[in-house]
Amino acid sequence: MVGIHSIVAVAVAIIMLPLTAAQPFRYSTCAGGTYDDAATSTFKGNLELLAAALPGNASATPAGFAAGTVGAVPNQVSALALCRGDTDAPTCRECVAASLPGARRDCPGSKDVTVYQDACVVRFSDQRFLDFVGVNSPYAVSYWDADSLAVPEARFDAAVAALMSAAADRAVAAAAASSSARKKYFATAVMDFDAPYPRIYGLEQCVPDMSAAQCRSCLRNLVASIPGFLNGKPGGRSLGIWCNLRYSVRPFFNGSAMLHLSAPASAPAPTVVPSVDTPKAGAGAGRKRRAAVGVSAGVACLVVFILIFSAVAVIRFKGKVATKNDLFNTAALEKMARAKCMIFDFLTLQEATENFSEERKLGQGGFGIVYKGKLPDGQEIAVKKLLDSATGHGLLQLQNEVQVLATLQHKNLVRLHGFCVHRKEMMLVYEFIKNGSLDTFLFEDTRTGNKLSWDQQYNIIVGIAKGIMYLHHDSRIRIIHRDLKTNNILLDENADPKIADFGLARLLGDHTQTKTATVAGTYGYMAPEYAMHGSVSPKVDVFSFGVLVLEIVARRRNTSFDDCDNVKNLLSDVWNCWTKGMMSQMMDQNLEGYSRTQALRCIQIGLLCAQPDPDDRPDISSVVFMLTRDNMELQAPAQPAFFFGRDSTVVSQPYEQRVYVYDRSDVTVNEVTLTDPHPR
Known part of the structure; x- marks a missing residue:
């Protein structure tokens, strides 16, 4: 049975987007980790149980509100639903029922989603946010109408501030006058104004379990945020989980307004309702309130x-x-x-x-x-x-x-x-990704006590490839990461990989390649055409992925030093073993049978990705196909690009193949052509 929890907080924060009048309103924020969408998933089952209970529970109450928690950690799910105060029971039920399918479309697999719609707000999460009285989730949403304002901005904004301040007071007063155990903090208001806007309409609401002071604080923070988000807009809304407001020059709520205000004076001074976080003489109390709020609400x-x-x-x-x-x-x-x-x-x-x-x-x-x-x-x-x-x-x-x-x-x-x-x-x-970066698991397992199984390593390789494929092909704009390396791969509690650190990422748009005057990256992972000429294409990430795959299988850094301070290069060593049929010495000696075959296949894919010529490297979608289709025949790799430290010994290469010498001190790459026809 779904339990009902007490919930209070202060709404704050900031996500801004314009909204045209013709658009149906729905917006989802996605946070937290992801859950398995399989039919046997415990988290999914708990989520569906809550989703089945919330519509009926919310629509059955006069306040249009329900909340509950189902299951045990780590598959526990908490949720709440708040319907707009002027909606009837069927509309409330329909809105809440549509939220879970909407969340799955907007945020597939996400464990923490808030869905904002015209008639309701619904949040579900793996975090026990219902237990934190007086603390808001770290976001709210601000939308504005895309139309241009047709009257002086200062006068209109002052009128909106006065209207919404009065509506906030009315919402709190209405709840105080109620004899119901679960108070309904809700108010609608209208203000007379000037042509072409004869009236301005407003609506405000809080969750019913808040105290009057908490609701007032929540709404005042949203009202205080209006100058930062919605100034000069003929309509807008700020939506939090615990409270929300909306105003417009067009009527949008049902029934008559609960409060009617006369037109403002001809030249009013702009009015801003003080935020509860405004510093006062009691600085310590103010600091605590700011900490409770968690996110600044007054800056766009x-x-x-x-x-x-x-x-x-x-x-x-x-x-x-x-x-x-x-x-x-x-x-x-x-x-x-x-x-x-x-x-x-x-x-x-x-x-x-x-x-x-x-x-x-x-x-x-x-x-x-x-x-x-x-x-x-x-x-x-x-x-x-x-x-x-x-x-x-x-x-x-x-x-x-x-x-x-x-x-x-x-x-x-x-x-x-x-x-x-x-x-x-x-x-x-x-x-926060619990297990930290991949490099600590691969190269420091004796110190940390962490040890990845082969199945986990293979899952990491496939996961990284799928993340890169999303960046290159499936995101709204083509993105080249440019700094893929083991310490930029984080592992969650299930050892699933997450690509991090996009500070060097390049957006390609509809182009397939571009050039950059500034070459930045990490020694040993940069493709030769990028390191030497600044050429940026998806094949730059494919090269880095190839190095990553070889590091994961060999559990060895791509560059290291021996006891005599000579540079040891992983690509060189892997290729040497590959040509001599001695790959077993590069792999975990405990691998047998299918795992051994799978590891050898990964090494072959890694070598294909590390070819000197970008045209000889597969694109990442082909790589994913190679990794997930065991019966797909792979072509034989040619000699990969090699990188050596400037003081290292350069080994001659056959067939006039290029050898790239990398200077770690200034990220400069020099090209050297060797013509020795003899094999190594």
Whole structure:
């Protein structure tokens, strides 16, 4: 039986998109991990049990609200449904019932989805968010009508602020006057205005289990966010799980307005309802409230990107030359403003990571340090804090990574929750992946005690390939990662791989290749045509994938040093063993039978992906087919591209094949042609 839980919180946050009047309204936010969609999945069964109960439970109550939790961790599912206060029971039931199919279409396999529709809001999650009284989920949604405003903006915005402030008070007052045990926080209001808008209509609502003070705080935060999100818009809405509001110059609610306001004065001063997070004399209390809120509600994505753009402009003005391909052009900013981004409050991230303590540190890369954090509602996150020493490049990385990840949804890609810009500090907030990066499992298992089985290793290889195929073929725009390596592959609790770190990703659009003046990547994984000439195509990622496959099967880094400090190159060693028929010495000695055959097949695929000429490499869709079709015959690989350190001994190659010498100190690649016709 579905239990009913007490739920309260403050609605905040930010995802912005325009909405035309002709569009049916439905929007889904996807978060958390993914679940198995098989018929035997326990999580799926618990979710379907809740989905069957919620429509009837919500439509049967005067408040149009129901919530419940089913199952046990890790397959536990919590959910709530809140119908709009002016809907009848059949409409409420129909809206809630349509939410789960809508969630599956919008967020396939996601464990944490919120579906916003005209008549209801529904959320289900593997997080016990119903247990956290006074804490909101880390997002809300703001939409606006796409029409242009036909009256002076300042006067209209002031009227909307006054209307919505009055509606918030009325919603709280209506619940206070109710004798029902479950109070209905709901109000509709109308204000007389000027031609061509004779009236402005408004609606506000909270979940019924909130206290009056909590509902008022929730609504005031949304009202306070209007100047940041909806200024100059003839209609808009801010939708949270715990409360929501909507206004429009067109009538949209059922029945007569509960509150009727006269037209505002001819020249009103703009009115902004104070946010509950506004600092007061009691600074400590204010800090705690800000931490509870979790996400800034008063700043729009567009504003932040304009600030980022301005910062980059200053940096370039002081000595950097802008190019025609600058990521921070107007078109890019417009795309970024439409991204599903969430802006996190700095204090929340500071408290979530215990002030970015060393104990919370997960790792460090060239441009940032990653910390583990925990939000007030219990959700675990990973926060990448960009280094001050890399501010100029870090700004570019931040903009690029948000733009790429904000629109991507795939089980083998790490999910970006949002970001934070605080003074000169910049942070990206990701889902927390429990088991960390692949390199610790492959190369440090004796220290960590982690040991992957062959089945897990093969699943990781296939998962990485499928993630790359999504980037190259199935996402809205073709994306080249450019920095695929073992420490950019994260493993979840089931050892399923997730590709991370899109700071160097390149968007190709409809093109098949492009060039870059700046070559950036990681030694040993860069394709020769990219390292030498800056040529970027999907085959760049295929080359990196080939190196990854060989590292996974051999459980050895692509470059290492022997006791005499000589460079040992994995591609060289694998090819040498392959030509001599001695591949067994490169593989786990415990592999037998089918697993051994599968590992040899993976090595052959890895060599095919690491060919010097990009035209000789398969595309990633063919790679996935090779990996999942055991009966597919593979062609014999030619000699792969080799990389050596500058001080290493260059071994002659047959058939005038190119040998690429890589200088690790400055990411410069030199081409050397050797003509020795003798084999190794």
